[in-house]
Amino acid sequence: MLAVTFADLWFRARQFTIAVVGVGLVLALALALSGLADGFRAETAATVDGVGATSWVLSRAAHGSVTAFGAFPQSDVATVAAEPGVHRSSPILFAAGQAVVRSGTTAPTWVDIVGVQPGGLGDPAVVAGHRIAGPDQIVVDSKLQGVPGGTLSLGHHGYAVVGIVDDRTMLGGTPLVYMPLASAQRLVTGGRPLVTAIATSGTPTQAPAGLVVLSPASVITYSTSELGSAVNSIDGTRTLMWIVAAVIVAFMLYVAALDRRRDFAVLKALGASSAVLFGSLAIEAVVVTVIAALVAEVVANFMTGMFQQVVDITPDARLALPIVALVVGVIACVAALRRITSADPAQAFG
Numbered sequence: 541m542l543a544v545t546f547a548d549l550w551f552r553a554r555q556f557t558i559a560v561v562g563v564g565l566v567l568a569l570a571l572a573l574s575g576l577a578d579g580f581r582a583e584t585a586a587t588v589d590g591v592g593a594t595s596w597v598l599s600r601a602a603h604g605s606v607t608a609f610g611a612f613p614q615s616d617v618a619t620v621a622a623e624p625g626v627h628r629s630s631p632i633l634f635a636a637g638q639a640v641v642r643s644g645t646t647a648p649t650w651v652d653i654v655g656v657q658p659g660g661l662g663d664p665a666v667v668a669g670h671r672i673a674g675p676d677q678i679v680v681d682s683k684l685q686g687v688p689g690g691t692l693s694l695g696h697h698g699y700a701v702v703g704i705v706d707d708r709t710m711l712g713g714t715p716l717v718y719m720p721l722a723s724a725q726r727l728v729t730g731g732r733p734l735v736t737a738i739a740t741s742g743t744p745t746q747a748p749a750g751l752v753v754l755s756p757a758s759v760i761t762y763s764t765s766e767l768g769s770a771v772n773s774i775d776g777t778r779t780l781m782w783i784v785a786a787v788i789v790a791f792m793l794y795v796a797a798l799d800r801r802r803d804f805a806v807l808k809a810l811g812a813s814s815a816v817l818f819g820s821l822a823i824e825a826v827v828v829t830v831i832a833a834l835v836a837e838v839v840a841n842f843m844t845g846m847f848q849q850v851v852d853i854t855p856d857a858r859l860a861l862p863i864v865a866l867v868v869g870v871i872a873c874v875a876a877l878r879r880i881t882s883a884d885p886a887q888a889f890g
Contacts, residue, residue: 560831560832562788567781568836581760583707583850591756595742597740598754603762616748636652637650667704667705669701672719713848829868
């Protein structure tokens, strides 16, 4: 039966090649969508971990999200710094959804502002230029396409771009702009001494009233939860891609079963059961979907460049793809089951 199965695969090589390409492209898109969903957490993790804090102190009103504007007095920084176990503490002011205008352009670009203490936790290491050293200096993510020496206008005030950082985005690819804390307070809070987070080296035993101590992992999880609707939408689209792949394979097998109806009759006359014949089609489906999965692994790497958002295709997603492909192949065989069971051995002689 295996010989017959692979002979049929060879005989229908063109048909099966078209199916492999079609299913491979669909599975590649599904894999890229998995990476897109995982990318939301990956970008948040890169930004949060880049601060270098072992603990975060946030307002309870922020519900664990570093992007939520749960402001509290900057004086709480000294209280946290005095806690046993805290070796270093730095204030941070995060303000999402700010419009900036780059030098040489008139159209606004949306960014997230991060006010940091120069030399403190959160002051980013740059890949070009230098760190913040003055009140009107900023460091921007490379996605903003800024260059050292350029300027950005925020709130009718110009800031000199002195440094560039990589992989510092939030909320689906929004680039971060780092500036001195005092400048951020002047821009966002009208100069009032407010902050939205305290990054610490060492874990405080307790936090001032209204504040809570969180681990970086918790901050990443809570911050990413804001994008839950987007992730669910992507997951739904990925499931649709799997269904489309199953339909392509099912259609291919159905046509093959129509063409092989007389072959099935002959094999049944020779003693083959419907289960054995179904197994033959299942092998064909598995061969097609597994090869398609291998094609998808390669194509998905090129698809990631199509997205502006961070795409993080995890090893788990890559390992799950062949399993999904196998399930898709077996389910697709059901479409041809009726043609197999209805084959009459008498047709082999008529």
